[in-house]
Amino acid sequence: xxxxxxxxxxxxxDMIVDNRQILLAExxxxxxxxxxxxxxxxxxxxxxxxxYDEDEDVRCGILFDEIKPGRGYIIPDCSHxxxxxxGTFGDSCLPRNCLCFEHHALQGxxxxxxxxENIWFLETDIYGKDMDDYYRDFLSYEEACDAFDPKNGVVxxxxxxxxxxxxxxxxxKRFVVIPDNVPG
Numbered sequence: 595x596x597x598x599x600x601x602x603x604x605x606x607x608d609m610i611v612d613n614r615q616i617l618l619a620e621x622x623x624x625x626x627x628x629x630x631x632x633x634x635x636x637x638x639x640x641x642x643x644x645x646y647d648e649d650e651d652v653r654c655g656i657l658f659d660e661i662k663p664g665r666g667y668i669i670p671d672c673s674h675x676x677x678x679x680x681g682t683f684g685d686s687c688l689p690r691n692c693l694c695f696e697h698h699a700l701q702g703x704x705x706x707x708x709x710x711e712n713i714w715f716l717e718t719d720i721y722g723k724d725m726d727d728y729y730r731d732f733l734s735y736e737e738a739c740d741a742f743d744p745k746n747g748v749v750x751x752x753x754x755x756x757x758x759x760x761x762x763x764x765x766x767k768r769f770v771v772i773p774d775n776v777p778g
Contacts, residue, residue: 600647600654601769606640611676619676623683625691628711630759640673640695641764653772656763658715658754666776668715668756670696670704670763687735688716689742695760706760710744713757 616635620626627635645654655669673679673695682694688705692714696704702718718735738750749755757763772778 599766599769600645600771601766602644602646603764603766604642604644605638606642606673607638609639609673609675610637611635611639615676619680623691623708625708627708628706628759630711630761631706631708634760635676640675641670642672643670643769653778654769655772655778656756656768657770657772657776658756660754661776662717662751662754665701665717665754665778667772667778668701668704668754669698671698672696687718687739689739692742704756704763707744711759712744712755713760713763714744715754715756717752717754 613632613636616627616632653667653669655667657667658665674682674697679693679695682688682705683692685694688694688703689707691708692705693708694703694705698704701715703716705714705716706712707714716735716739735752738752741748741750742753743749744755757765757768762768
């Protein structure tokens, strides 16, 4: 085990995508994929996060830079297939020009903004409570998705930037033991 590491990653080589599939997807979506995301799709296909210690009493994940009322961290698990990611493009519950690559029923969605290559988390559930009780800058997360425009500084509170790119998110140094006082 590497020093200070609590996770390791498995590549999903059975899900590797070729350049032809990427070109067809870019053509269909009318947006180019960022370089690091293409590299991820071609070399990894997908990922699965594994913890060295599976102790259920210890919370491990990626701590948010800014802790919000409902959540202060995310625990990535495994990515969708390429076909699954492509099926999320244009979804009304996801910002424009974005692909969801991991969905958590009790947390939300982890997605890539194809215009910036940044990885974001869209919080859609806090222990089954209505999100609007926590985030009042928009009436619904669907409206927040419509407004999402990080290039122009419009980032509704439903969203948290996780990483600059997919490989930044999959850096073992990003995963920490989550302190007890962090909500989530």
